[in-house]
Amino acid sequence: EAGVAQSPRYKIIEKRQSVAFWCNPISGHATLYWYQQILGQGPKLLIQFQNNGVVDDSQLPKDRFSAERLKGVDSTLKIQPAKLEDSAVYLCASSYWGAGINTEAFFGQGTRLTVV
Amino acid sequence: AQKVTQAQTEISVVEKEDVTLDCVYETRDTTYYLFWYKQPPSGELVFLIRRNSFDEQNEISGRYSWNFQKSTSSFNFTITASQVVDSAVYFCALGAYNQGGKLIFGQGTELSVKP
Numbered sequence: 123e124a125g126v127a128q129s130p131r132y133k134i135i136e137k138r139q140s141v142a143f144w145c146n147p148i149s150g151h152a153t154l155y156w157y158q159q160i161l162g163q164g165p166k167l168l169i170q171f172q173n174n175g176v177v178d179d180s181q182l183p184k185d186r187f188s189a190e191r192l193k194g195v196d197s198t199l200k201i202q203p204a205k206l207e208d209s210a211v212y213l214c215a216s217s218y219w220g221a222g223i224n225t226e227a228f229f230g231q232g233t234r235l236t237v238v
Numbered sequence: 239a240q241k242v243t244q245a246q247t248e249i250s251v252v253e254k255e256d257v258t259l260d261c262v263y264e265t266r267d268t269t270y271y272l273f274w275y276k277q278p279p280s281g282e283l284v285f286l287i288r289r290n291s292f293d294e295q296n297e298i299s300g301r302y303s304w305n306f307q308k309s310t311s312s313f314n315f316t317i318t319a320s321q322v323v324d325s326a327v328y329f330c331a332l333g334a335y336n337q338g339g340k341l342i343f344g345q346g347t348e349l350s351v352k353p
Contacts, residue, residue: 125282153339155339155340162345162346163345163346164242164329164331164343164344164345164346165283165329165341165343166343167340167341170339170340177340178340211281213283215283215339216339217339225339226271226273226285226288226339227285227339227341228285229275229282229283229284229285230282231280231281231282232281232282234281
């Protein structure tokens with residue numbers, strides 16, 4: 123079974139530029155998550171989708187971050203404009219939704235963003 | 239508020255030693271999930287275990303074992319006879335009962351197993 127796919131693996135941009143990350147979840151997983159992991163810290167949830175609807179985006183900095191999940195499968199996370207403090211690994215995860223319960227999440231390898 | 243504390247930032251052991259990674263959590267929910275994930279240098283978070291709050295039975299899987307104690311709000315992870323391949327950052331996480339992927343993570347414990 124294929125895992126969660128993310129691209130690119132690495133990205134270096136200058137501050138105030140824009141950047142986009144792509145995620146393809148495990149087939150059949152209705153729930154998709156984007157996490158931000160700053161060096162030396164645990165991942166922090168940015169946004170959660172159930173199919174193509176947003177369930178939780180309370181910790182997404184909406185003035186610069188946006189995310190979409192068209193057709194309830196692939197998702198894109200965008201940052202515009204980027205700040206130095208956005209340097210982090212962006213992890214995508216997905217989980218199976220059934221009987222009102224989300225199972226454990228499976229994570230991709232992440233995109234390491236460096237803002238200079 | 240929900241919180242997960244992993245007080246051990248770094249642990250270094252010699253191969254074949256046993257090692258225990260501590261995890262303490264805070265939640266007002268009566269039903270919840272606890273998780274352990276492993277993050278090797280490649281960066282991917284690898285799922286190790288999920289435990290329901292109403293199931294305090296300890297679990298063993300090969301060299302891995304988990305001790306869940308609601309009385310002390312702890313969910314500790316022990317690796318027996320550690321190996322170099324166990325070197326990674328280990329994260330403990332807390333999730334709502336019906337939200338298995340929406341997690342509150344601890345800071346992580348970096349385990350280094352030396353040959």
